[in-house]
Amino acid sequence: THRPRLGEPDRWKHVYLDPWGGGDSYFTYRDPADRETIYYEHQFGALRRKNLRTGKTVGIRPRSPDEQPLRFAWMAPFFLSQFDEQTVYFAANRVFKSGNRGDEWQVISGDLAAGPDTPNLRYKAITTMAESKLKKGRLFAGTDNGNLFRTDDDGGNWIRIDAGLPRCNFRRVFPSPHAEKTLFVALSGLATDDFSAYLFRSDDLGKSWKSISNGLPNARMNVIREHPRQKDLLFAGSDLGVYVSVNG
Secondary structure (H helix, E strand, C coil), X not given: CCCXXXXXXXXXXXXXXXXXXXXXXXXXXXXXXXXXXXXXXXXXXXXXXXXXXXXXXXXCCCCCCCCCXXXXXXXXXXXXXXXCCCCEEEECCCEEEECCCCCCCEECCXXXXXXXXXXXXXXXXXXXXXXXXXXXXXXXXXXXXCCEXXXXXXXXXXXXXXXXXXXXXXXXXXXXXXXXXCEEEEEXXXXXXXEEEEEEEECCCCCCCEECCCCCCCCCEEEEEECCCCCCCEEEEECCEEEEECCC
C-alpha cells in the first residue's frame, strides 16, 4: 500500500462520482485490449464504458429487442469473456452477448427467472453469471428466485441444473478453473430469515450437488472462489467474515 505524503498528488482518480455524494459500487473491469478503457455499472444494470484518456463515457445497457420487459437485479452481473477481447456478457432476466464491446447486443436466452415467485422476492432477475475457463461457450446463470442454468453452446440451449438445491437467492456461481465438470455455488436465504450457510459443490456440471458448508457459522454466504493455481483451495465470504478450506 502507499499512503500519500502531505502535498503529494493522490494516485487514485475517480472513475465516477455521483452528484448525491456517493453511491453504490459494483463490478468494474478493465478492457483486456486497452488499459485505458473500463466497464462499470450502477444500480439496475446501468452499464457504461469509459475511455480514461478522454473521459468520454458511453451507456451500453442493452434494450429488449421485443415487447418483453427486462428485469434487472440491483447489481446486474456482467463480465468480459476470456476467450475474446471484444465479447461482453450481461444479464437482466435474460442473458445478452455483445461481440463489439457493448455497442450492439443479441439475446442468447429466454427468461431464466421465469417461474413461481419466492417469498420477499425483489427483482426476479439473474443475480450471478459466470463463464467456464476450460470450455468456450459454457456459461452459468443463477437467479434470485432459485433458478440455475447452464449452456454448453453459448446460449443455444439452456439446461436447468438446480435440482436438489434450496430455492433461494443465488449469490455466486463459480466454475472450477481446474476441473471442467466442477462447479461451486453460494446461496442466501436472508429474504425469508433463513440464515443457514448455503455452499454447494457439483462434480458433474450440476446433475447432483453436495453441501460443503461444514464448519461455517449461520450467515448469508455471498461468494465462493477456488484458487486459480491450487485445486480444492477454496475461499468463501459471508456477512460474518472470510473462510478458507484446503480440501475442497
